[in-house]
Amino acid sequence: MAWATLSRRLSAVFAVLLLVCSGASVWLQMRSSGIHEQEVIQRLSLGLAAHIAENSELMKPGGLNQEAVKDLFDKLMAVNPSVEVYLLGMDGSIKAQAAPPGHLKRDRVGLEPVRKLLSGAPLPIAGDDPRSLTASKVFSAAPLRMDGREAGYVYVVLQGEDHDALVANVATDNVLRTTLWSMGLVALLGLLAGLAAFRLITRPLRELTAAVKRFETEGIDSLEGEAPTLERLSRGSDEIAQLGQAFAQMTRRIAEQWRELTLQDQQRRELFANISHDLRTPLTSLHGYLETLLLKAGTLSDEERQRYLEIALGQSRKVGRLAQEVFELARLEYGVVKPEKENFALADLVQDVFQKFELAAEARRQRLRPDIASGLPVVSADLGMIERVLANLLDNAIRHTPEGGEIVVQLRAENGGVAVQVSDTGPGIPGELQKALFMRPVFMSGSRTDSASSGGLGLVIVKRILQLHDSDIRLVQQADRGAVFRFQLGGAAGA
Missing domain, CATH: 1.10.287.130 (Signal transduction histidine kinase, dimerisation/phosphotransfer (DHp) domain)
Structure with a gap:
């Protein structure tokens, strides 16, 4: 499917990540803004409860002065509707409050946040909201004294129900809209920049993909045309x-x-x-x-x-x-x-092969001469296959060497193995035939051979046998010789 290209998938993943990051950023910004607002409000109103507690009219010898308490609560909430004032007993129970009927959800407030606030713990500190079973809000608190001893606490919720209702009503005000619009604009610009960057980054990959497709459709002929592109990539x-x-x-x-x-x-x-x-x-x-x-x-x-x-x-x-x-x-x-390798002395094998060709060489008045160095290492190879290699080379040399000529098999130690060279005194092999000498039957005219005694497949078989032994045969030039063939066999392990 065209949509499933790498650049489009990267762009889609980047867009999703950008939106998630933008949303997380907005949420973190709003949360940090709310925490900052709570700390500011709590810090500004930290002495409000203490100021209320200093009012001596709140207490009378028999306990709370309910009329003075109600009058004070009404005045405070009229001046600042966002605050809610409560008087707590020493156990946190609510002794006095000015909540409308049915709004109070708790009859007790946890005192641990109050103690933390009074001990100077870092702000903001949230305490129980008496008008909610689950909510916590910033507050101001101070001990209430009667006759020189603590009789309870003044507990002031700084962001009460009216504050929550106002925040809900103005949640879409200009500040929030501006924040959301700015975050959206940043996300859009980031998305466009990311898409452009992905397109630039994946451009070489698209060119490489196009080259692969052309190779798939046009075949090997397209490789030459793609060379500059591949070199640049x-x-x-x-x-x-x-x-x-x-x-x-x-x-x-x-x-x-x-x-x-x-x-x-x-x-x-x-x-x-x-x-x-x-x-x-x-x-x-x-x-x-x-x-x-x-x-x-x-x-x-x-x-x-x-x-x-x-x-x-x-x-x-x-x-x-x-x-x-x-x-x-x-x-x-x-x-x-498959070659079945064994360890044997190559010099002994050469002597055995010579015996098989003595009569053929004598019939043409040719001389077979071994040139074997002393101290040769033992080789590891298939005895029958190497015998066939030597037999093919000697048979070719005898058939292509004129009467009275000489065929020499030379053995020398080389690189831990034995180098073998078979040479004759014939006319050699013309240059135009040397390239395909080991790939097809050779047909030559003149003194070397004619159509009735062609080279046949002997040299092709020799090359293939030596390849199975991880070796190779080559034709070398020597001024005083005709055809000279050379190959090498590896020495036996530990020899």
Whole structure:
């Protein structure tokens, strides 16, 4: 819902808080004003009860002089209608009063506030209102003496019923109206200032929200257009700037991942195309020779038939090898195969792999030479997978090195593990093919290889196996060598 934006919710919360604070301020101001008024009235009238108590006509030898008391009460309340005068006994009971019939609600007044007032406690002090069962009001009090001893108290309520009625009638007078109008104006101005401040504060957040929405609707193409906005929002150190920095970093990461996914998708398409090409050539050749054998079975000599069968068998082997590589790569790519690491000496594994390729190297009059440093640490890796890595690299080196060449496997201790380098004396790999060397089958012409002996998926499998071992393989340049491949395996823990 459009109303539920952050800025509008903040504005609504701010408005409610402002109104609550304004109301609380008005209530506190009116209450403090009332307390101040009570203190002023009580302080001004503090000696009123004592002045009344000094009137000697209030008492006579038999007790109170009721006529003098009534006459005095009538005169005082005529002069100041807001006061109510009472004479109390020593126990707080009301002995004399001038309240209209039915208005008196108490027959006794608590003496604790009276004692506090007479002892000089801080003002204002409220005492019981005889004309109410619950109300308390400021008062003036003084002891009443007869024959030199205390006979009771003069108790004067300073804000009586007439005062309350007058306050109720003028509750909407100019002073109160002015106070309410001023508080309302302050609240309105504060609300407008707060709304403007919230709009300015949340402006970067709204821009960031708009950028996110454009990214949601327009996709990855909108990120480049939002770069200046994200850069501007990332400046500063507040929370919104940090959010902008996080979103800018996220968009860069998404853009990089998108480019990587696009590249991987392109590479995957090229991989399928290359595999199809690599399969089509031997299959076409295989089909052609088999068809020739079928059509010309009666006219071919034994030597021709034998040669055709050997060629067909060779093409069949190549198709089988490529199919096996595709299957193996698929298992590595989708996590079917997990490395089962163990500790072993890499030098011993190199010697074992050399033995498997001795006959192939001798057939091409090539020399396999190990260059193994002494004191190599034990490595931790999957023995079968690393054997496959070395076998693929040596197979490529033997097939791509001319007769009389040399293939060297070098082992050196490095960073707690073993660095492996496989090099040959072949023509090397052209620069235009090096970038995608470990991503797809390599097809090269010339002395290195031809379409019949392409690089296949061997190097792609090698890279994936080493990635599972938290390692990587790279092609390095050496002036006196052909293709030089280097990777490293970590040492065994505690070795």
